[in-house]
Amino acid sequence: MPASSGRYDPPAFMTDFDDIPGQLEAWSNAMSGWVDEIIAQVEQQLAPGSPCQFYNLVTNPQPGPLLEQEVIWAAFPKMLRVLYGIPGAFELADDKLYPLSQSSDPSRAPFYTGPIWDTLFYRPLDEYCEWRVEKNDAGKIVRVTFTSEPPEYWQALHGDTLADMNGDPKYKTVGDPKKVLDLYRELISPDVTLDDLRCPIDFVDQTTGQTIYFKGCYNPYNKWNSTHGIMHLGQPNNSISAEVGLGALATVIFHNATTAPVVIGEALVCAGRLGGPNRTSDPTISATVNDLARLGAAITLRNPVGLYMDSINLTGFEDPSGQQIPSEFFKVVRGDEKNRLIERAVFEVPKSEGYVAGDIKVAGVPIRYGGQIAENIKIKLVGVGSSIGKFRNSSIPAIGQCCVSPAQPLFLRRPIDIATSCDATMYSAFAWGGNPQGSSLPPSRDQLKMANARLAAAARPRPSLARHRMR
């Protein structure tokens, strides 16, 4: 992996920008701008006198040996598994598209409001990997296409002005719409037109009055990236700016009821309001970065910053004769396979083999869902730590908490402000502080009452299935 080139390179060093004059610089400017914006935000959060441990790789490179920390997580959304179990989660992950006016997370508000958002769709796949399943006439899976490409890359390739961390247009790019069209025609369908890919009107969020996408700009929710195909990430939380934001915000050390820092991944997401506590991604990204922060390291994301498929575990994927399938059935289409910076891949059996993906068995079970493949894919980002011990930042009080309903005991609701209270029927998780050492005993007995209630429910002859986990 090359050292810093003095700029932020495109994800996976993809080459689509290379022959567009000024485009590489524009991308680097946007990346650098997002990093600087989030550093400013972190500085607002930190205790007085505590400098931000997250740094800009381009404008403020750190000396000394760098320790790379790959952070990996499972591609299949844990939240769906928690809410719907298996196979319910598999079915929903493959088949369900949500309008942008609706959240797939029952504990959060819709992303946007207004009639236009009812007509624009996203997949409920929030682990920075999304996929689309194609089946033959017999209903068997023939192809599953996976992507981890951020939407901002495609907006930039189209030449749009990228939004800042507040959603306002700020970072100009050059772009080449023809390239966008050519790639769509090559990878999705020859029928794609530029008009299909552009916003026909301003897409305005009626709640805030903010224009999210302007007329004539690239529409990330175009039909070829939602109902009719897949080109890049579309779930609104799956963006490269969100990755940068989480990486930086997770360098803040929080404490709860005591001065002991919050270290448990889920508790940290709740305490710092760092995204989705039920995800495989956010808790492990946050906690891994925070581990380095507590060691006093300077921290950043490795260039090129991106979200990547790292690898797939095809162990035990067997063809109809019981033979292990070759790794070539998972074909990398975009990104850097050698360095495991995979942006787009297709799982498909070559026609010459005489069978289809749906005939493959995983541990004796035929592939019926794309999720059976996705749960074997690892997604990653790469953090960098250096100058361990340089920082001695104080922790700050937690700003958030997660509530849990006994009706959904595995589901941590999205973090809310620490100053507000959980609904009377819920309890606040990790009230003991989220650090197995040095935390005080739980400050209240509320959660114990909840637990008691649940145990009493368990003793009833026919308890509600919602409280049960079928294993």
Add this chain to the structure above:
Amino acid sequence: MVTTPTPTDLLRQLPKFNAMPRHTGPNVPQAPPEPRLAIDEIQGNVFPGFNKPTTYFTAFRIDDIAGAKAWLTLVIPFIATVEEVLAFRRLFSARRKRLGGAKPPDLVDTNTNIGFSFEGLRKLAGASAEEFQDQGFRLGLPERAARMGDATDPKEWVIGGPGNIPDILLVTGGDDEDILRARVCALTEEAEKRGVVKVWEEVGLVRRDLPGHEHFGFEDGVSQPGPRGTLSDIPDDYLTPRYIDSSAGVEALLYGLPGQDLVWPGEFVFGYPAQGPDPLVAGPVASAGPAWAANGTYLVFNRLRQDVKAFWTFMTETAAELATQPGFEGMTPDKLAAHLVGRWKSGAPVARTPDADEPALGQDQYANNHFFYGSNTGKVPLHRMPNYADGDSYPDAKSDPLGLTCPMAAHIRKVNTRDVSNDQGGTHATYALRLLRRGMPFGLPLEDPFGPDPEDGNRGLMWVSYQSSIVDQFEFLRGNWMGDAKPPRMPGGDDMIVGMNGHPGEDRTRTCVLFGSGLQTANPTTKNEWIFQTGGGYFFSPSISAMREVLAG
């Protein structure tokens, strides 16, 4: 005013009778209420485990269903429950204490437990067996083995391969070999009279030379989870004793012994709350499918042959090579093996003593599991431990999130991420992926790994684990964490000890990342495997009443 003493008060006054129900730790008002376990229903090898020096594994095929039911009726009274096994343990401990620490030679017991394969349940329970949900259990180990990286041919297994899957597995452990053998013979004889045919039998033996160690030479089973749950009406008569003083804060509520995670019992037995995201709050109640599965659990059995010579040949050759590299000077076979296991032979954790074994630490149950990876580990006060007044005086573990001290690929880090996050998110998986391991060695030890082998390599481990999900616990750990170089956390590598790399195109090569003293990296690599599956199976261990009313009824 005179108040009548409660039974609790009386028991508090009689601490020397510790063979009776007793308080097992500090009474902490903030402790979460834990479920009362049906100790007369759950089989005793699940909780607390037989812990016997000799165990017979006997497999049967049911040829006559009515005969099998009659035999089961006869066997049920011999199935040891939690209550019985625990009572014996407590009695043994009490007697031992009075003998000044010597084992009471004449206090012996023999325990039998039983499990049924899916086919076995179909024969005995009929249609209700179809309600079992666990896909691994339904399909059976031979169908699932390849997913876990196993390259052996199940048809070659001594037991459990295609056409050789037993309906019943009996596990019988005992202190006295004559009594034990007589029990096993009697149960087998009665079985065969009734059309229940013995198809395989083998003996597991605790190493007489190194009790508690497996054949590579390492102390085994050091880090067992502590199931939550109470045994009697005494509020803090916990199944898993609590040793941490309440002055430690929440640590007293999260751990039994220092570092021993307290896990909600639904992770191991059906009908109880499993783990939720907050470890102090009960999660959903675990259900297998049929209502009669309550107080039952899945038993995973694997017969794993260990190639001791190949193991130590690799350690010897690789250590010699590493010792020539900057940052790895002084590397020895024992040290390399310890870093790949995560513990030294004695059981002492590398996280606490990275450079040399510390046998006293390895044997100290109050210290050998007390370490975190994400933060420096501090001392923890113990509850009323007069003999441990000075506390844990061994070196403390330092924060090691990157695996610079204890490699991320070390076996104990691959299977338990403790306080740090992993590819499944935060630390929920730390609890929800734990198993209760009850394995024991088979075959005689090879004292000199490079000397003659009178056993011709026939030694290994009879792996037995209990869990409430074969798919989400045992198979996940073996196939996804041990069997994949990337998870649970990077910079990792393969679990060199137990992992099997079945990835297509990788030629079964296993490798991992080790850090040297100056952050240099090394990648010990091998294609040789040291562990081979030679048999096994998935079983369900029902409650006493389920056997009586459903299976034998």
